[in-house]
Amino acid sequence: MNVKDILETADRKLDIKKLRPMQERMLHEEAERMELAAPTGSGKTLAFTFYVLRRLKENARGEVQAVVTVPSRELAIQVADVMRRMAAGYKTTVLYGGHKMEEEVKSLTPVPDIIIATPGRLTDHLERGTVELSSVKTVVLDEYDKSLELGFEREMKYIFKRLKGVKNIVLTSATRSGESMPDWIGEGAFISLDYTSSGKPDLDIVEVESPSKDKAQTLVDLLYALPAGGKTIVFVNHRESAERLHVYLRKHRITAALYHGGLDQHRRETALTLFANGSAPVLVSTDLAGRGLDIAEVDAVVHYHLPPSVESWIHRNGRTARNGSAGEVYIIISEADNVPDYVRADRKWYPPESGDRKSVRSDISTLHINAGKKDKISKGDIVGYLTGRGGIDGKEIGAIKLMDHESLVAVPSAKIGDIINQAERYKLKNQKVRLSEIKA
Secondary structure (H helix, E strand, O other), X not given: OOHHHHHHHHHHHHOOOOOOHHHHHHHHOOOOEEEEEOOOOOOHHHHHHHHHHOOOOOXXXXXXXXXEEOOOHHHHHHHHHHHHHHOOOOOEEEEOOOOOHHHHHHHOOOOOOXXXXXXXXXXXXXXXXXXXXXXXXXXXXXOHHHXXXXXXXXXXXXXXXXXXXXXXXXXXXOOOOOOOOOHHHOOOOOEEEEOOOOOOOXXXXXXXXXXXXXXXXXXXXXXXXXOOOOOEEEEOOXXXXXXXXXXXXXXXXXXXXXXXXXXXXXXXXHHHHHHHOOOOOEXXXXXXXXXXXXXXXXXXXXXXXXXXXXXXXXXXXXXXXXXXXXXXXEEEEOOXXXXXXXXXXXXXXXXXXXXXXXXXXXXXXXXXXXXXXXXXXXXXXXXXXXXXXXXXXXXXXXXXXXOOOOEEEEEEHHHHHHHHHHHOOOOEOOEOOOEXXXXX
């Protein structure tokens, strides 16, 4: 694609009228080996998408032209969403674990121009012979340091052995690692672009003292005191802690979604949807949510457990104060904690002596429809169905998440019962569907 077409597509599909310096640089970059370091939320997905699009041939049907590897399923889905909207006229396929291999194999016919995949899943396809990468000229290793950290080096080394004709390589990360390149990437110098220090986030870092080693009640007091209507991510260090804390918050009338690596893919996607669309004001998570998630307008981050490393501290805090907005970071500390040097607060916070707020809930709920994009259902179909049959105005419908065979729709909590009762009697695009409310 040429520069003019890329810019017009970004404007039309993503409503982007002005590029950031990093995106502008990658749009015109001619170097063949790039290392791009930029914080989460800085727009580097679009930046490397520009780089890939500039190198796609228009008439190269029947062969894979570009591969993007990512460390997690969630990031694969998010990158694919951007790439599909930008790569008009090209086929983009996303490969990741957690769903049937048969469906992915079908998606590889006809052969896609672009493949976005987790290293493990792409290796699986290569070993099965369902993917051929000899034609690939451009490779992006997105968050490559995280992929190595998660133990994917064997798979990435195997993938590179099958990438015999690669000409262009882009490595991205949220922080500069300062380490030498893995030898399996091959010889050749990389041009480094470091955008980690530009656009310093507007963070207010606050220390919260807990009177006991168990910080759960202190967290509840803090969440009660935060402004209503905001989104807060609470970070813990272990899955078991996340599970326990999630139960505790629910008992205290705090609507919270749960997110960690021990949950299956469906539960993880649902949790992120509930948090992103406002149904769940709080997300309790391990460091899995520290990187690779594009959730807009997170108002606050809470370190329930102290971050185990400076990288964790940076990535957790990077969930808020994105794209020039302000954000708050709260660190809950007890006498039992050994506070590392990289954890520093600007001020202290003390719970109010008498708070009148005794719950954290949303006036938004999530409607579940058991039909999705593979049932030939579109967002427009859902809007028409709910406005025509559910007795709701189109302006009251929030974010719509389309999955393979189900859809999640944000609607007013006060109306969700009536919507279900009225609409379920009718078919959606000539299909009988079931409606229900999804709760965190």
